[in-house]
Amino acid sequence: MQFRRGVVAMSTALIIVLLSSLWLGAAMSRPANEVFPGARWESKTPQDVGMSQEALEAFSRYVGGRGCVVRHGYMVYTWGDAAQRGDVASAVKPWYAHFLFKALEEGKIASIDEPVAAYEPRLMTLNPALGYKDRQMTWRHLATQTACYGVAEKPGTAFDYNDWQMALFFDTLFLKVYGATLATVDEEVLHSMLTDRLECQDEPTFLAFGDDERAGRLAISPRDFARFGLLYLHEGRWRDEQLLSRAYAKLAVTDPLPNSIPRTAGQEAEMIPGQRSIGSRAIPDNQSDHLGSYSWLWWTNGVDRQGKRHWPDAPLDTFGAVGHWGIRALYVIPGLDLIVSWNNTQVRGPQMENEALRLLTEAVVDADPMQGQIVVDGRHRQWLKRKGGGPVFICGPGDPEGFLYRGKLNPDGTRDGDQMALIRKLNALGGNCIYLMAVRSHGGDGDSTQNPFVDHDPAKGLNQKVLDQWETWFTVMDRNNIVIFFFFYDDNACIWDTGDQVGEQEAGFIRALVDRFEHHRNLIWCVAEEYSERFSPQRVRNIAGIIRSADDYNHVIAVHKHSGLRFDEFANDPNIDQFAIQYNVGSAQQLHEGMVQAWRIARGRYNLNMSEAADFGTGAVLRQKLWACAMGGAYVMVLGMNIADTPKSDLEDCGRLVRFMEATNFNEMAPHDELALGDTQYVLARPGHSYILYTAQADGKVGVRGMKAGVYELRWFDCATGRSVIQPQVKVAGGNVLWTKPAGVGNELALYVRRCEPAAE
Secondary structure, three states: OOEEEEEEEHHHHHOOOOOOOOOOOOOOOOOOOOOOOOOOOOOHHHHOOOOOOHHHHHHHHHHOOEEEEEEEEEEEEEEEEOOEEEEHHHHHHHHHHHHHHHHHHHHOOOOOOEEEEHOOOOHHHHHHHHHOHHOEEEEEHHOOOOOOOOEOOOOOOOEOOOOOHHHHHHHHHHHHHHHOOOOOOOHHHHHHHHHHOOOOOOOOOEEOOOOOOOOOOOEEEEHHHHHHHHHHHHEEOOEEEEEEOOHHHHHHHHHOOOOOEEEOOOOOOOOOOOOOOOOOOOOOOOOOOOOOEOOEEEEEEOOOOOOEEOOOOOOOOOOEEEEHHHOOEEEEEEEOEEEEEEEOOOOHHHHHHHHHHHHHHHHOOOOOOOOOEEEOOOOOOOOOEOOOOOOOEEEEOOOOOHHHHEEEEOOOEEEOOHHHHHHHHHHHOOOOOEEEEEEOOOOOOOOOOOOOOOOHOOOHOEEEHHHHHHHHHHHHHHHHHOEEEEEEEOOOOEEEEOOOOOHHHHHHHHHHHHHHHHOOOEEEEEEOOOOOOOOOHHHHHHHHHHHHHOOOOOEEEEEOOOOOOOOOOOOOOOOOOOOEEEEOOOOHHHHHHHHHHHHHOOOOOOEEEEEEEEOOOOOOHHHHHHHHHHHHHEEEEEOOOOOOOOOOOHHHHHHHHHHHOOOOOOOEEEOHHHHHHHHOEEEEEEEEEEEEEEEOOOOOEEEEEOOOOOEEEEEEEOOOOOEEEEEEEEEEEEEEEEEOOOOEEEEOEEEEEEEEEEEEO
């Protein structure tokens, strides 16, 4: 390496604008690895996509009825008649939310919080004894079943799963906002705006029983319903076209109602004379609680008031459209790239849904991460998490890259070095990563002995005693949650000169290392440092594919580039998860601006590791650069931080940043510096919900723009000392808000702001 050869309270509508500005950018091109159906589905066998035929058969026997399974965009399994069109009952409701968000995008309605009475004036005269409460009903209330239509509570104060209000929603949205009639709603809205674009095969209709019987009920085949699931798996995108903005598509399936919203008491209230229902005839209608799992008419895998997971045996990112308590349904599991759609089954209720989903996920037999392993966050690919746990933040040494070869060389190839002492120092003081190379010879920055082969000769194969010594170090690192950032090749290192291809000898070398160390939970593979010095992009992609196929636990795979902020050549590769960035600029502000730019370029397709920046400095200069990178949306590893000579305080600063970030929901956030107010320099945010603010110099007050009214918890953090001050139950009226830092917190600070509950009416 030497110098590493490098060159130097907000409305939902506003939330969507801000998220879109970061996530969308130019129109996305279709990644080469993604598959969408055309006029017909392309089929693969279960084995082709890493699934078990026998397990799928057991799953379909349990479920009954008819349906289909889609993985990686291919139709892989069907049972019954998956082409038969039929009513899906309440599973239609997410389609209403889809067209509501589309109406917002097209300006047909002004806001998600616009009163529905603007389109249905009869709401203005209802329930005078209850203060004309229905005048307050908004589109948000209808699309979250908190409109309280036909029951006594005010809109937004209770959950009421109610088919009378769903009929009101359908009639107001499709007949008044879109201006269709029941005779034309399919042609003018459903088909032209959605199902024709998805190339549905079996003529879906919103008139499952005709226009005079529960209009608004969707009749659709399982295989066509799976197309709608694929649209939302790809976050609103169909091939090269964004049919619904990514921000709306993500919001729809990731924003469940909080458990603080109660279920309605079910006391009857007045409805519009002649009000129809799309299903239930009960008055008042009160079919279900939201269970902490109801998001814009989709069901999610949330947690109820008793702490019970909705589908405890399904992946956490599962979401679904469910009708008749599971008899008719669509489920999407993004982390497994898996969709199932069924109808007329014997499934009844969440317990049977959970068992069906358990059987389905057990049919996936390809790589499965270990509990606690560092993995890509399925809902937020720009961040990492632990399987079964919370988010992971990485901050620490980006050296010594010769870690494995420190010390005197012994006759058997092992080393008599200070590796264990470095691990102990790092663990005691902070920081949670080590940057190391397997091959530093053959053109790399090491001498001819710095490789793991017998007598340092690739022709003689791997030296098992060397690997055993590595295993000793890795085991201690893994137990202490220190990330093993494992490079196969140093910059310019190349043993086998095979062009774009990977020969069998090299493939065997890669597989052997993967098989030897894949059992570690705190492990990230990196193909090569400054890959372009010796390898073509195709060669790198091929190596990453070999790593992925050999790895039984699906670890994160990274690639390091020579310089720059673009990762276009690997952005859509399914085997590459992380961009290890080299960006040699001088100041914290420049690093931050570069990371924000890289974040916008990434568009959520991979995560960022600011793994190499020259002259990072020490003390306050280093600490401010760490926070600048983190607040720009990147993990950070420090070039020159070799542990042995690193000041104690610098390692402690790394540890403080890790501990702070992992105590937040940063994995749900994006850079939002436009929200900074007062002395605030940088902002990470999930606008309307939570924020992280940072400043290197708080002379006055720090704050954030456009907050949503509510009650918040504030956690102040002194970046230099690690001291925290918590201010619970802080009321915010909304709008632009400034706070004065409390006593005991220094001028370089971070502030975590989390919304606990909405403001009282």
